[in-house]
Amino acid sequence: MAKTRLVFSGSGGQGVITAGIIIAETAVLHEGLNAVQTQSYGAEARGGATRSDVIISDAPIYFPKVVQPNILVCLTQTAYTKYVPSLRPGGLLITDTRWVSIEKTVDARRFELPLTDTVSEKIGNSVVLNIAMLGAVVRLTEVVSPDAVKKVIKNRVPKDYLELNETAFDVGFDLAKKNQT
Amino acid sequence: MSKDKPTYKEHRVEREWCKGCGICVHFCPKNVLALDQEQKVMAARPEDCICCRLCEYRCPDLAIEVICED
Amino acid sequence: MSRHLKFVQGNVACAEAALYAGLEFFAGYPITPSSEIAEFMAKRLPQSGGKFIQMEDEIASICAIIGASLTGRKVMTATSGPGFSLMQEALGYAVMTEIPCVIVNVQRGGPSTGLPTHVSQGDVNQARYGTHGEHAIVALTASTHQDIFAITVDAFNFAETYRTPVILLLDETTGHLRERLDVPKKDEIATVGRLKTSVQQGVDYHPYLPREDGRLPMSDFGGAHRYNVTGLFHDMWGFPTESPKIVYGLIRHLVDKIEHNADQMTRWKEYYTDDAPTVLISYGAASRSALHLVENRRKRGEKLGLLELQTLWPFPHALVREKCRHARAVVVVEMNMGQVLQQVKLAVDQPEKVFLANRIDGELITPTDIQNIIHVIQGKGV
Amino acid sequence: MPVRDYLRERFFPHMWCPGCGHGTVLNALLRAVEKLGLDKNDIVMVSGIGCSARISGYVDFHTMHTLHGRALAFATGVKMSRPELTVLVPMGDGDALAIGGNHFLHAARRNIDMTAIIMNNRIYGMTGGQFSPLTGYGCFGTTAPYGNVDHDFDVVELSTAAGATFVARSTTYHVIELADIIKKAITHKGFSVVEVLSQCPTNFGRRNQLGSAVEMLETYKKQTVPLNSKAAQDAPDKIRRGIFVEKERPEYSNEYKKMIRTATGES
Numbered sequence: 001m002a003k004t005r006l007v008f009s010g011s012g013g014q015g016v017i018t019a020g021i022i023i024a025e026t027a028v029l030h031e032g033l034n035a036v037q038t039q040s041y042g043a044e045a046r047g048g049a050t051r052s053d054v055i056i057s058d059a060p061i062y063f064p065k066v067v068q069p070n071i072l073v074c075l076t077q078t079a080y081t082k083y084v085p086s087l088r089p090g091g092l093l094i095t096d097t098r099w100v101s102i103e104k105t106v107d108a109r110r111f112e113l114p115l116t117d118t119v120s121e122k123i124g125n126s127v128v129l130n131i132a133m134l135g136a137v138v139r140l141t142e143v144v145s146p147d148a149v150k151k152v153i154k155n156r157v158p159k160d161y162l163e164l165n166e167t168a169f170d171v172g173f174d175l176a177k178k179n180q181t
Numbered sequence: 182m183s184k185d186k187p188t189y190k191e192h193r194v195e196r197e198w199c200k201g202c203g204i205c206v207h208f209c210p211k212n213v214l215a216l217d218q219e220q221k222v223m224a225a226r227p228e229d230c231i232c233c234r235l236c237e238y239r240c241p242d243l244a245i246e247v248i249c250e251d
Numbered sequence: 252m253s254r255h256l257k258f259v260q261g262n263v264a265c266a267e268a269a270l271y272a273g274l275e276f277f278a279g280y281p282i283t284p285s286s287e288i289a290e291f292m293a294k295r296l297p298q299s300g301g302k303f304i305q306m307e308d309e310i311a312s313i314c315a316i317i318g319a320s321l322t323g324r325k326v327m328t329a330t331s332g333p334g335f336s337l338m339q340e341a342l343g344y345a346v347m348t349e350i351p352c353v354i355v356n357v358q359r360g361g362p363s364t365g366l367p368t369h370v371s372q373g374d375v376n377q378a379r380y381g382t383h384g385e386h387a388i389v390a391l392t393a394s395t396h397q398d399i400f401a402i403t404v405d406a407f408n409f410a411e412t413y414r415t416p417v418i419l420l421l422d423e424t425t426g427h428l429r430e431r432l433d434v435p436k437k438d439e440i441a442t443v444g445r446l447k448t449s450v451q452q453g454v455d456y457h458p459y460l461p462r463e464d465g466r467l468p469m470s471d472f473g474g475a476h477r478y479n480v481t482g483l484f485h486d487m488w489g490f491p492t493e494s495p496k497i498v499y500g501l502i503r504h505l506v507d508k509i510e511h512n513a514d515q516m517t518r519w520k521e522y523y524t525d526d527a528p529t530v531l532i533s534y535g536a537a538s539r540s541a542l543h544l545v546e547n548r549r550k551r552g553e554k555l556g557l558l559e560l561q562t563l564w565p566f567p568h569a570l571v572r573e574k575c576r577h578a579r580a581v582v583v584v585e586m587n588m589g590q591v592l593q594q595v596k597l598a599v600d601q602p603e604k605v606f607l608a609n610r611i612d613g614e615l616i617t618p619t620d621i622q623n624i625i626h627v628i629q630g631k632g633v
Numbered sequence: 634m635p636v637r638d639y640l641r642e643r644f645f646p647h648m649w650c651p652g653c654g655h656g657t658v659l660n661a662l663l664r665a666v667e668k669l670g671l672d673k674n675d676i677v678m679v680s681g682i683g684c685s686a687r688i689s690g691y692v693d694f695h696t697m698h699t700l701h702g703r704a705l706a707f708a709t710g711v712k713m714s715r716p717e718l719t720v721l722v723p724m725g726d727g728d729a730l731a732i733g734g735n736h737f738l739h740a741a742r743r744n745i746d747m748t749a750i751i752m753n754n755r756i757y758g759m760t761g762g763q764f765s766p767l768t769g770y771g772c773f774g775t776t777a778p779y780g781n782v783d784h785d786f787d788v789v790e791l792s793t794a795a796g797a798t799f800v801a802r803s804t805t806y807h808v809i810e811l812a813d814i815i816k817k818a819i820t821h822k823g824f825s826v827v828e829v830l831s832q833c834p835t836n837f838g839r840r841n842q843l844g845s846a847v848e849m850l851e852t853y854k855k856q857t858v859p860l861n862s863k864a865a866q867d868a869p870d871k872i873r874r875g876i877f878v879e880k881e882r883p884e885y886s887n888e889y890k891k892m893i894r895t896a897t898g899e900s
Contacts, residue, residue: 021429025258028431035258037429040368063543063618064428064536198645202652207847208806238664238808241656241846242646243636276714297896302713302889307739311706314699318679318710321697322718326710344700472677472695473715479690481698490644490690491698 010075015130020052135172369613527556652846654831702733
């Protein structure tokens with residue numbers, strides 16, 4: 001397989017780092033692949049610009065940062081403006097309709113998904129936005145299997161919140177599926 | 182039954198250790214001690230010793246031992 | 252799926268390895284980007300009967316582990332640049348008193364508080380020269396989690412074997428990076444235990460009289476032998492002395508026990524160095540970028556080689572000289588102004604063929620950065 | 634003399650000046666240890682740097698002569714690792730309260746079971762008489778040639794506020810009392826502080842016209858009063874001696890032992 005280079009971007013507290021960790025951990029622990037995850041963030045614990053880089057490959061991965069993602073997720077307008085120029089032409093762009101308006105044409109497969117709105121509507125708890133986002137990414141990229149991701153989620157999430165997270169994953173997954181025509 | 186008072190035997194002085202500060206001499210309640218010509222402590226009036234051992238306790242050089250028999 | 256497979260940060264790989272090596276006592280003070288190690292220890296050490304203590308600062312942390320080591324425990328602390336600066340005084344004490352301990356420095360940008368969440372490799376010289384007085388030191392590094400694990404076990408083994416503090420120079424990138432770690436099975440990597448004296452109670456034990464092989468068996472504080480430990484120059488009983496003969500002998504001993512065993516402590520990896528006219532020398536996170544470039548260029552037929560150093564101190568001059576003998580150009584890839592570069596220049600026959608590819612802005616040097624510098628060098632006709 | 638069994642006699646006479654109070658502190662400490670019948674192998678003494686710190690060289694325990702101000706940090710590592718050992722930490726006033734002030738506060742806060750003895754001679758003796766955090770306002774030192782404008786700490790108040798569970802003060806004149814207080818401090822389960830007023834005739838006495846060692850001891854005799862005594866009531870300005878704090882609070886090593894039981898699920 002070719003290297004899959006993902007960048008999840010948003011603001012601190014949205015959980016993009018956790019989402020990156022989950023998909024990378026899935027690749028390593030359940031898919032027999034190599035993966036690395038790095039992150040960059042400001043000094044703020046909440047609210048600053050945050051990005052999580054993930055590379056997934058069946059070959060060894062040395063340089064761990066993503067320079068040119070072929071999959072980019074933007075959960076804020078700031079992140080969109082900052083990172084969209086780095087997206088590899090022909091890549092995949094996922095944005096949240098609530099927070100991001102697409103300003104110009106990008107040479108990419110574009111998915112403007114109402115992630116936040118759907119999560120709020122169907123779950124009523126936007127804290128799991130990142131897991132819904134992950135569901136959409138998994139559906140659209142097929143880089144790891146949804147069942148494997150759920151195994152990782154099960155291991156990482158406290159028991160009381162497991163169902164909430166699993167539902168969120170499915171909501172994102174189905175939303176992507178619906179938009180995939 | 183009160184115990185007998187201890188009987189004084191001797192002051193053992195580690196002469197090499199004594200630095201002649203005079204603390205023991207000055208604070209001896211019975212004026213037993215004195216510094217000799219080499220500025221080392223000695224029991225000048227041993228017969229007056231009451232075995233209170235304050236010289237032994239107070240000596241910064243750990244140079245004095247008061248030997249008494251209970 | 253292997254039961255031992257984990258997906259963790261480099262800091263956690265280091266911490267897992269420390270437990271594997273037999274760590275029993277950890278003292279630390281929170282500092283980015285090393286705090287994950289302390290957090291791991293706070294949770295895991297009490298589970299295995301070990302002890303974790305959060306001290307009031309980094310000075311107290313290193314002092315506490317030295318005290319604990321003297322009672323027979325394997326010990327470690329972890330910090331980053333500003334904390335490592337504070338530790339220099341007691342690092343010298345551990346050198347002088349020959350007390351085994353491991354000090355992890357997850358490097359960040361400096362000087363001063365610098366760049367807490369960004370990478371740097373600026374503490375190579377501080378590890379060697381940060382504490383005052385003449386001495387030798389052991390400093391190790393690695394670039395992947397599997398290697399961080401192995402080198403951490405080495406760090407404990409060297410500390411115990413040579414009775415010395417060992418510094419692990421990690422960096423923000425590898426420390427925070429998550430990737431796979433196959434935790435080795437028990438006994439898969441050899442671990443060195445504390446060498447204890449066989450001298451029985453009642454027989455004179457000389458804490459600072461080396462055996463014929465140069466090693467100093469220890470006796471635990473609280474054990475059968477009472478002795479003195481001091482940061483002053485000391486005799487074979489551990490008592491202060493100013494005798495020029497003893498002072499000379501002790502300095503020689505402290506330096507020689509490291510320098511004379513440099514071969515045993517030299518760890519490295521090499522990629523295509525045999526036929527490469529251009530050899531890259533790198534370490535830590537920077538060497539991941541270097542290897543990325545080397546592998547990419549090889550696919551296109553360009554003969555680049557890489558020597559990845561894992562032992563930085565004692566510096567492996569002979570190794571570097573050997574691996575660079577046939578190279579027309581040597582490019583040192585590091586994230587500082589040339590701290591390893593200086594050593595490489597000392598090591599090779601022609602220092603003028605040694606160049607620097609660096610980055611000092613808090614960002615991980617990229618394969619492209621290195622490629623661009625190689626182009627410039629080649630443009631010079633090398 | 635039974636206490637000589639605790640000495641490393643080959644290093645005597647010791648290096649302290651004639652009349653130095655530190656020898657008397659050593660004397661009283663050994664008497665306390667002897668009365669408690671402690672085994673030499675069960676005692677660790679950790680000292681810092683300065684005249685006071687040399688005390689560790691003279692006692693036949695496990696001894697560690699460490700860095701200026703850091704003795705309590707080293708000692709914390711020892712005690713955490715081997716809680717069954719008796720840990721004694723003699724310190725000078727600069728050692729304990731200037732460079733080591735923070736370590737002192739935190740050792741007290743943790744209430745880790747060790748005995749800190751602050752040998753207060755109000756000066757940096759070994760380096761030649763520079764003023765210390767206990768020199769006091771108006772006194773003279775080589776770095777206070779016009780009279781000190783720094784105020785001093787009250788060790789008892791400081792230790793109490795920091796959470797020490799045993800706090801006492803005595804002097805090198807009141808040797809019977811001193812040995813008894815040190816004995817109680819060692820027995821106390823928790824962080825114990827004993828401040829001992831200890832004369833430095835060479836570098837403090839001389840520079841402040843306090844006379845010889847004998848005269849300095851006379852001052853301790855006249856200017857201090859037992860806590861809660863009639864004499865203390867009559868003389869509110871005089872320095873109090875005695876045990877100021879003696880209370881129970883969970884001890885650090887014990888608490889950690891409990892934490893291990895929680896962590897391993899044995900509780």
